Amino acid sequence: MARANAEKPNMGLTNWKDAPQGKIYPFDVVVAKNYLSDNELAQLQRLVSAYLDMAEDMAERQIPMTMADWETRLNRFLAATDREILQDAGKVTAEIAKSFALSEFEKYRVKQDLTYESDFDLLVKEVAAKYHAG
Secondary structure, three states: OOOOOOOOHHHHOOOOOOOOOOOOOHHHHOOHHHHOOHHHHHHHHHHHHHHHHHHHHHHHOOOOOOHHHHHHHHHHHHHHOOOOOOOOOOOOOHHHHHHHHHHHHHHHHHHHHHHOOOHHHHHHHHHHHHHHHO
16 A cells, blocks of 8 residues: 555556556556556566466366365465465455545645646647747
């Protein structure tokens, strides 16, 4: 939750729908992946890709799997790649994290609204500059 911070540039987000110049919206701040660095995103992509490749291989071999089986396989996969496995669903629920991010966004939005320049604002400035330049 520490990454969502109204005092940081772009509220701590590294990725969002219209990044880097676009306005930040509530739906952007509740996606944990949007706070990851490029390196962290690349790691996540490789991890997910490897796990899905394994799952696809098992499906092609028609190995029946229950949700409990998938949980066991995921934990083994994470352990094999030296990844931390959250116990008891972690300390922070998704609802708490979402609520925190939205409360930080409410503080951030005030600043954003004062400084944000839309495409229209930028076009008006450009036209005005050309007009005054003669």
